[in-house]
Amino acid sequence: MNTPCRAALHLLPVLAMLAGCATAPDYDARFGDAVRQARSAMTINPQAGAAADPVAGIDGQAARGAMARYHDSFKTPPPVVNVINPGGPAAK
Template structure:
């Protein structure tokens, strides 16, 4: 008889705990800081935040050279260089 009363009390306590746990909320704190870590990391990785305001053109590479560089860069993905035999690196080449 005593065991049944103990089980009933334990189940009532468990039910009351689960009911009260449903009323507890911590999302307002989470919602107000949502996305702040991403914004902070983005700001930390930005070298010059006002770079978009600079209207001075970049000097140093003319158009035809830049076009050839970009073409070679794109071509490097379509036809990758042949693999290097790593076992032969550093060994003298015999003809």
């Protein structure tokens, strides 16, 4: 094999590795956003966990029913559905 072809073969893996670095600025621009948002929420009201007033949302009876249905779903899981069938009739 001649020298230009050998050089091209050595250059291809290097270019492939450098292509992976091309997306880094996009990720770096948003890195740490979740931590900064959580820190700012704690700065606004650092004693929010000690508040005695309940959070507006679901009532106790509805929450109990939702949790019961959730736990029961593990006792009798739903039947498996064959979604992708590459060929032939659907399995039953």
